[in-house]
Amino acid sequence: MTKTFDVAGIGFGPANIALAALFDEESLYSNSVFLDKSVNPTWQQEMLFNNALDIHSNIQNIPHRDLATLRSPRSKYTFMNYLHRTGKLLSHLNMDLLMPMRPDFAAYVGWVAEQLSGKLQTGCGVERITMLDEAHQHVYRIDMQSGEPVFARHVVVGTGREPYIPPAFEELTASGRVFHLNRYNSAHKALLNKGARKFAVVGSSQSAVEILLHLSKYEPRLELHSFMRRFAFPLKDTNPFMSEIYFPSFTEMYFEAGKDLKGRIDRDVRRTNYGACDMDVLEELYRQLYYDRMHGVNRITINRLTDILAAKEEAEGVRLTVRDGETGETRSECFDGVILATGFRNIGSDSRSVRVPRLLEGVQDQLALDEDGCVQVDRSYRAQLQPGFASAGALVLNGLCEATHGMGDAGSLSLLAPRAQTIANALLQQDHDADAGLASGVAAQ
Ligand SMILES: Cc1cc2nc3c(=O)[nH]c(=O)nc-3n(C[C@H](O)[C@H](O)[C@H](O)COP(=O)(O)OP(=O)(O)OC[C@H]3O[C@@H](n4cnc5c(N)ncnc54)[C@H](O)[C@@H]3O)c2cc1C
Incomplete structure (x- = not known):
C-alpha cells in the first residue's frame, strides 16, 4: 500500500522551514515530508551576490523576526543561536548591525534547514496537486516532474509567489535576454558570457537599485539603463507606526476588514515594502552616479517618468519602445538584456494577480472560489473547499496570502514564526475535530 504522509510541504524556503522547525521542536507531525525543486535550496539564491557588495547588502528586517523567535525566543532555531553555535556571536554583536548581512541570513536559513534535512x-x-477519494478518505496526490507521486492528508504550499512579468515582456522570457530578478544571478551571468554589454533594468524597487549597483560595481564595462514610471526611486517607509503592519494584531484586523478598508490600508502602507528602497542603497547609487560624472563617464542612465510601450526581440537584442512622460516623445532602443524588477503576483482578480496559483489548478474543482474565481483562504491560511470535501485534509497557503492577510504576508520574513504557529494549531484542531467525528461515528454504530 502507498505511504500517505500526514503533512507534505511543497517548497523549503523560509516559510516551510519555519513550519518544519516548529514540528521538530513541538514533536508534531513526525510523519511529514518537505519537497523542494532545488537540489540545494538557498534563500533568494538568485539575489545573493557573493562578492563585496554583500557587505553593504542587508536584510530588510531586524534579525529577531527570524524563523522562530516570535514563536518561542527559547527555540534552538533562532538567529541568535545560529550566531552562537557557529562561533560568530561576539563579533556579530561587535559590528552593531541593526540588520544582518544578507549572506549571513541566508547561511542562517541554511543552518536551520540542514538540521531538518x-x-x-x-x-x-x-x-x-490533485485530490483522491480513497475509500471515502480524501488524500492529496502530489505529482512531480519526475519520480513517484507523494500522497498526504494535509498539504502546505510554501513555494513563494509567481513573478510578475509585465504584458509587454510575456512572450519574451524564453529567449534568455529578458528575465525576472528571481533568475538574476544565473541569467545575467549567461548573458555576460555571451558578451552582453548593455542592460535595461525595469522598476524602482529595492531589488532594481541593488541590481544597478551590482552590475555597475562588478562589471564596470557595462552600459546600464534604469527605466521607471515614477519621478524617482521612492524611499521605503520604515517608521515604527507603519511597521505595526508586521504585528499579528494587524494580520487579524486586515483579515476581518472589508474590501474598501483593505484598499485604503494598502494605499497607506504600500511603501513599507513595495516599489520602495532603503536609504543606504539609494545614497550609494547616487554617489556612484556623481563619481562617474566626475570622471567624465556615463555608465548609468536613469530614465524617469518613462513608460515602456512595447518590447520586441530582434537579432541584435531586445528593442524597447518607450515614451518619455516629460516630453511625450516616443523612442526605441536595443538592449542585450532586460532585467525585470517588477514584483510578484498575489491572489486576486486584477491583471497583476493570479486567481488560482498554478499548482492548485488540479484541485480547482474542489475549491470554493469567490465570485471573481479566486481562491479563498480562512484566517489559518487554509484554502476553502466545496462543502462535499469538508472531511478532506487542509490545503494551506504558507506565504501566498498577501491579499487576505495583509502586506508582509508574502513579501516579508517578519511574521513567519507566528504564521507557522497559526498553521500548526489549525492542523491540530482539524485533526482533533476529525478524530472526534470519527469516534462519535464509531460510537453510534
Ligand atoms: C530578492 C528578495 C529579497 C528579499 N529580502 C527580504 C528581506 O531582506 N527581508 C524580508 O523580510 N523579506 C525579504 N524578502 C521577502 C520574503 O521574506 C522572501 O521572499 C522569503 O524568501 C519568502 O519565503 P517563502 O518560503 O515563502 O518563499 P521562497 O523563499 O521563495 O521559497 C520557496 C521555495 O519553494 C521552492 N519551490 C518553488 N516552486 C516549487 C515547486 N513547484 N515544487 C517544489 N518546490 C518549489 C523554491 O525552490 C524555494 O526553495 C525578499 C524577497 C526577495 C524576492
Whole structure:
C-alpha cells in the first residue's frame, strides 16, 4: 500500500522551514515530508551576490523576526543561536548591525534547514496537486516532474509567489535576454558570457537599485539603463507606526476588514515594502552616479517618468519602445538584456494577480472560489473547499496570502514564526475535530 504522509510541504524556503522547525521542536507531525525543486535550496539564491557588495547588502528586517523567535525566543532555531553555535556571536554583536548581512541570513536559513534535512526531499519540482477519494478518505496526490507521486492528508504550499512579468515582456522570457530578478544571478551571468554589454533594468524597487549597483560595481564595462514610471526611486517607509503592519494584531484586523478598508490600508502602507528602497542603497547609487560624472563617464542612465510601450526581440537584442512622460516623445532602443524588477503576483482578480496559483489548478474543482474565481483562504491560511470535501485534509497557503492577510504576508520574513504557529494549531484542531467525528461515528454504530 502507498505511504500517505500526514503533512507534505511543497517548497523549503523560509516559510516551510519555519513550519518544519516548529514540528521538530513541538514533536508534531513526525510523519511529514518537505519537497523542494532545488537540489540545494538557498534563500533568494538568485539575489545573493557573493562578492563585496554583500557587505553593504542587508536584510530588510531586524534579525529577531527570524524563523522562530516570535514563536518561542527559547527555540534552538533562532538567529541568535545560529550566531552562537557557529562561533560568530561576539563579533556579530561587535559590528552593531541593526540588520544582518544578507549572506549571513541566508547561511542562517541554511543552518536551520540542514538540521531538518531528514524531512526534506530535494530536486522535487512539484507539477500538480490533485485530490483522491480513497475509500471515502480524501488524500492529496502530489505529482512531480519526475519520480513517484507523494500522497498526504494535509498539504502546505510554501513555494513563494509567481513573478510578475509585465504584458509587454510575456512572450519574451524564453529567449534568455529578458528575465525576472528571481533568475538574476544565473541569467545575467549567461548573458555576460555571451558578451552582453548593455542592460535595461525595469522598476524602482529595492531589488532594481541593488541590481544597478551590482552590475555597475562588478562589471564596470557595462552600459546600464534604469527605466521607471515614477519621478524617482521612492524611499521605503520604515517608521515604527507603519511597521505595526508586521504585528499579528494587524494580520487579524486586515483579515476581518472589508474590501474598501483593505484598499485604503494598502494605499497607506504600500511603501513599507513595495516599489520602495532603503536609504543606504539609494545614497550609494547616487554617489556612484556623481563619481562617474566626475570622471567624465556615463555608465548609468536613469530614465524617469518613462513608460515602456512595447518590447520586441530582434537579432541584435531586445528593442524597447518607450515614451518619455516629460516630453511625450516616443523612442526605441536595443538592449542585450532586460532585467525585470517588477514584483510578484498575489491572489486576486486584477491583471497583476493570479486567481488560482498554478499548482492548485488540479484541485480547482474542489475549491470554493469567490465570485471573481479566486481562491479563498480562512484566517489559518487554509484554502476553502466545496462543502462535499469538508472531511478532506487542509490545503494551506504558507506565504501566498498577501491579499487576505495583509502586506508582509508574502513579501516579508517578519511574521513567519507566528504564521507557522497559526498553521500548526489549525492542523491540530482539524485533526482533533476529525478524530472526534470519527469516534462519535464509531460510537453510534
Ligand atoms: C530578492 C528578495 C529579497 C528579499 N529580502 C527580504 C528581506 O531582506 N527581508 C524580508 O523580510 N523579506 C525579504 N524578502 C521577502 C520574503 O521574506 C522572501 O521572499 C522569503 O524568501 C519568502 O519565503 P517563502 O518560503 O515563502 O518563499 P521562497 O523563499 O521563495 O521559497 C520557496 C521555495 O519553494 C521552492 N519551490 C518553488 N516552486 C516549487 C515547486 N513547484 N515544487 C517544489 N518546490 C518549489 C523554491 O525552490 C524555494 O526553495 C525578499 C524577497 C526577495 C524576492
